[in-house]
Amino acid sequence: MDRSLPCDINPCKKTELPQEKIDILKLWRTKHKKGMLFILEYRPEYAVVLASDEQGEDRLYGIKGISNSVANTLRRGLPAQLHFNIRRLLQC
Numbered sequence: 001m002d003r004s005l006p007c008d009i010n011p012c013k014k015t016e017l018p019q020e021k022i023d024i025l026k027l028w029r030t031k032h033k034k035g036m037l038f039i040l041e042y043r044p045e046y047a048v049v050l051a052s053d054e055q056g057e058d059r060l061y062g063i064k065g066i067s068n069s070v071a072n073t074l075r076r077g078l079p080a081q082l083h084f085n086i087r088r089l090l091q092c
Helices: 019-027 070-074
Strands: 033-042 047-052 058-063 080-086
Touching: 033 070, 047 070
Parallel strands: none
Antiparallel strands: 033 047, 033 080, 047 058
């Protein structure tokens, strides 16, 4: 059985990303939120979490999973404490 890669697939080949995609990736360096949060409730579309904002005040946020719900991904009892590093938070 031949397990070699097809000729047109080269894992060492550099890919050219459009500048728009490069700019989005660079935003991860500065435009993210990290810290600790408490998951309070799972809802069908998002999880309700309590976290501090930039001024240190407690805020409620809704966090939505990209390909799976937060509840299906974490499978933890509530309330749950997590350390996080995420790109975007939507305020409830």
